Amino acid sequence: RRTLEGGIRFEGDDVINSTTTMTWIVSPFMRWSNEETDTLVTQCCDLRRSGDVDTTMYGILIAAEPEVWLTNDVAFVGRVGVGIYGYDADGDFRSSDNLNGFFASQLSDSDSGVGFRGQLGAGLKFRLSSTANLETFAEADYFSDVGTALMANNQPGDGTPSRTGTTDLWELRAGARVT
Secondary structure, three states: OEEEEEEOOEEEEEEEEOOEEEEEEEEEEEEEEEEEEEEEEOOOOOEEEEEEEEEEEEEEEEEEEEEEEOOOOEEEEEEEEEEEEEEEEEEEEEEEEOOOOOOOEEEEEEEEEEEEEEEEEEEEEEEOOOOOEEEEEEEEEEEEEEEEEEOOOOOOOOOOOOEEEEEEEEEEEEEEEEO
16 A cells, blocks of 8 residues: 645644643645555466555544643643545556466446545654754554455355455554654
8 A cells, every 4th residue: 555645734823821831733634545455366367356446535634732831841741633625536457377368357437436444643842942943753644445455255056256445544643753
């Protein structure tokens, strides 16, 4: 799976007291992802099947980031966000063999709908100078519906074809940055 996301982030700060601020965020976003699935069976002959699903997601995220300075040089920063998005997933499925094309097939399918996005995060901010900070962070980003290839299971009596569907997705990030 390959993913690319872009968006615009609008922020506003509320000063609660001398050590605490709340940053309010509204962020429209777009995400593109591509998932490729490929299976090869070589027991008696070569049988191959593949699924390729492209998903476009477009939505808005609303988040709050409290910042509390614990000392003059160390602050705790949190993040909680919720959002909604629309998605459109298009899938192409193929099967082939080396038995004169007996298992050869191709089909396309699509799925669309609305999903939920949630974010949680926490970090520490260390003051390096009056104009620079070192920030450490850990974040979890959840998507309720992301396009995926649902492959046929090839069980006797089960005629369910490969198709485009959705699954949930968790993205976990951790790191450090200088601001």
